[in-house]
Amino acid sequence: MGNNQSAVVIGGSHAAVQLVISLRQNGWQGSITVVSDEPYLPYQRPPLSKAYLAGDIAEEQLALRASAAYDKLDVSFLLGVTVLAIDTDNHRLRLDNGEYLGFSKLALCTGARARTLPIAGVDLQGVHYLRNMDDVKGIQQSAVSAKTAVIIGGGYIGLETAASLTKQGIAVTLLEAEPRLLQRVASQPTSDFYQRLHKENGVTIRCNAMASALMGDTRVKAVVCSDGDSIETDMVIIGIGVIPNTELASAAALEVDNGILVNEFAQSSHPDIVAAGDCTSHLNPLLRRTLRLESVPNATEQAKAAAASICGLQKQYAELPWFWSDQYDVKLQIAGMNQGYTDAIIRGDITSHSFSVFYIKDTVIIAADCINRPKDFMLAKKLILHNAQIDPVILADETTELKTLLTEH
Amino acid sequence: MPVINYIEANGTEYSIDIAEGVSLMQGALDNMIDGIVAECGGCCVCCTCHCMIDPAWVEVAGAAGAEEAEMLEMIDSRSETSRLSCQVKVTAAMEGMVVHLPESQY
Numbered sequence: 001m002g003n004n005q006s007a008v009v010i011g012g013s014h015a016a017v018q019l020v021i022s023l024r025q026n027g028w029q030g031s032i033t034v035v036s037d038e039p040y041l042p043y044q045r046p047p048l049s050k051a052y053l054a055g056d057i058a059e060e061q062l063a064l065r066a067s068a069a070y071d072k073l074d075v076s077f078l079l080g081v082t083v084l085a086i087d088t089d090n091h092r093l094r095l096d097n098g099e100y101l102g103f104s105k106l107a108l109c110t111g112a113r114a115r116t117l118p119i120a121g122v123d124l125q126g127v128h129y130l131r132n133m134d135d136v137k138g139i140q141q142s143a144v145s146a147k148t149a150v151i152i153g154g155g156y157i158g159l160e161t162a163a164s165l166t167k168q169g170i171a172v173t174l175l176e177a178e179p180r181l182l183q184r185v186a187s188q189p190t191s192d193f194y195q196r197l198h199k200e201n202g203v204t205i206r207c208n209a210m211a212s213a214l215m216g217d218t219r220v221k222a223v224v225c226s227d228g229d230s231i232e233t234d235m236v237i238i239g240i241g242v243i244p245n246t247e248l249a250s251a252a253a254l255e256v257d258n259g260i261l262v263n264e265f266a267q268s269s270h271p272d273i274v275a276a277g278d279c280t281s282h283l284n285p286l287l288r289r290t291l292r293l294e295s296v297p298n299a300t301e302q303a304k305a306a307a308a309s310i311c312g313l314q315k316q317y318a319e320l321p322w323f324w325s326d327q328y329d330v331k332l333q334i335a336g337m338n339q340g341y342t343d344a345i346i347r348g349d350i351t352s353h354s355f356s357v358f359y360i361k362d363t364v365i366i367a368a369d370c371i372n373r374p375k376d377f378m379l380a381k382k383l384i385l386h387n388a389q390i391d392p393v394i395l396a397d398e399t400t401e402l403k404t405l406l407t408e409h
Numbered sequence: 410m411p412v413i414n415y416i417e418a419n420g421t422e423y424s425i426d427i428a429e430g431v432s433l434m435q436g437a438l439d440n441m442i443d444g445i446v447a448e449c450g451g452c453c454v455c456c457t458c459h460c461m462i463d464p465a466w467v468e469v470a471g472a473a474g475a476e477e478a479e480m481l482e483m484i485d486s487r488s489e490t491s492r493l494s495c496q497v498k499v500t501a502a503m504e505g506m507v508v509h510l511p512e513s514q515y
């Protein structure tokens with residue numbers, strides 16, 4: 001590993017930060033450059049819809065690392081610079097500032113972008129997506145004078161945004177196209193809970209509601225639904241999912257399938273290119289299938305494998321996926337992936353603000369939604385990793401300590 | 410800036426200046442101390458920022474909140490003085506505080 005080697009990372013967020021740190025920890029002696037199209041040093045994304053949007057924490061507190069840390073690591077940043085193309089033949093990148101940047105090893109940490117809503121009026125002032133810092137700054141500006149807001153999309157980001165805006169005294173209406181909230185990711189009991197929680201806090205939730213146009217002259221004034229109904233509003237936030245940023249990889253002839261395809265060592269189909277984070281479709285050895293995840297733990301853990309691969313080492317990325325969401329005073333922690341579950345077992349009182357939903361597939365626990373139940377979450381992770389066979393009756397019985405289920409196995 | 414002394418399980422010591430108001434977790438991350446993983450970035454949801462406050466400093470560090478205490482209960486390597494380092498914000502009174510890190514965060 002000579003000193004003339006250069007590692008370049010495209011994207012400067014959760015995956016990129018862990019990757020550059022792990023490179024140095026693994027002894028990478030060459031240069032490290034991070035190219036990011038955002039004008040900020042890496043910051044935490046999860047609080048953007050939570051504590052930061054609610055006004056509970058300041059911008060400085062979002063920094064993923066103090067800037068001095070990058071100096072110590074000898075990592076340089078090109079901020080506000082977009083990579084336009086990867087020239088694999090010449091091992092260099094074409095940048096939008098007219099320059100080229102050579103690399104020996106390349107890491108794609110390009111993440112994902114907000115899915116756009118193809119209806120009229122989305123370009124009006126007061127209409128926002130929520131993916132990055134600038135989006136939130138726009139939302140905060142609109143929120144200063146807004147009394148009402150419509151949120152389009154009842155996934156976690158839409159729901160968190162509803163909670164954060166409600167906290168600021170804005171009357172929120174949330175539109176969900178599906179028959180229930182969180183339809184694609186959670187079971188009925190979890191959906192029902194969030195519907196109730198938001199109602200309790202004054203949010204109007206409309207399921208089976210499709211926005212068909214946004215109206216207004218320069219600023220948005222109303223959302224028209226496909227049933228013809230029109231909802232007056234001062235601002236609109238669209239949260240209908242993300243699209244992985246894979247265009248650079250495709251154009252460079254890397255294999256892409258709903259994400260840049262990588263193996264469990266975060267290696268792409270090109271020997272000098274790795275990828276990590278939201279932009280990847282990766283093989284998860286524990287679940288024995290290919291996944292594309294949108295979570296911080298995924299970005300950081302996969303980045304460790306990617307850094308090892310760059311340094312010629314092997315570190316397998318094989319983790320159980322997990323996720324969390326904060327809304328009002330309710331903390332949801334999700335362990336595992338519930339796809340294909342055959343039964344959902346409730347532990348605790350579903351009419352309260354503290355219960356868990358355990359997802360079972362053929363007698364084995366595969367996932368759990370833990371609502372204000374950190375202990376259940378920590379144990380669920382272990383139970384899932386142990387492929388624990390569980391008697392549903394015992395699982396639902398709160399007088400049995402979950403811990404005993406683990407030891408008996 | 411208060412100096413905090415982190416001691417890893419293998420005995421490696423780090424003395425680090427951390428600004429008041431910054432968490433012990435962030436201080437460790439900013440200085441590339443391996444013993445803290447912090448998968449969730451300080452949101453009190455992952456338990457991979459576990460530390461043990463040196464017994465002499467327990468009062469200064471303060472007690473865990475209810476949510477944090479529940480998470481701590483599930484950590485196999487916990488001790489009486491365990492805290493989640495993301496929930497401990499550095500204050501002037503912590504000048505010289507000693508914090509021990511576990512062998513593993515998993």
Ligand SMILES: Cc1cc2nc3c(=O)[nH]c(=O)nc-3n(C[C@H](O)[C@H](O)[C@H](O)COP(=O)(O)OP(=O)(O)OC[C@H]3O[C@@H](n4cnc5c(N)ncnc54)[C@H](O)[C@@H]3O)c2cc1C
Pocket residue numbers: 010011012013014015016035036037038045046047048049081082083084109110111112113130131132157245248276277278279293294295296297299322323324325326
């Ligand atoms: C509002 C919000 C709340 C969230 N809440 C949670 C949560 O509670 N828990 C959780 O685990 N996850 C959460 N997530 C998801 C989490 O933030 C992502 O999984 C994580 O940010 C992925 O990190 P990444 O580094 O892979 O990509 P990203 O964070 O998407 O970063 C990619 C970066 O690359 C840049 N980039 C892309 N292409 C180029 C190019 N050609 N040239 C230069 N730069 C480029 C992008 O602009 C971006 O800055 C949330 C996300 C959002 C938006």
Ligand code: FES
Pocket residue numbers: 434447448449450451452453454455456457458493494495496
């Ligand atoms: S960093 Fe996750 S709980 Fe402290």
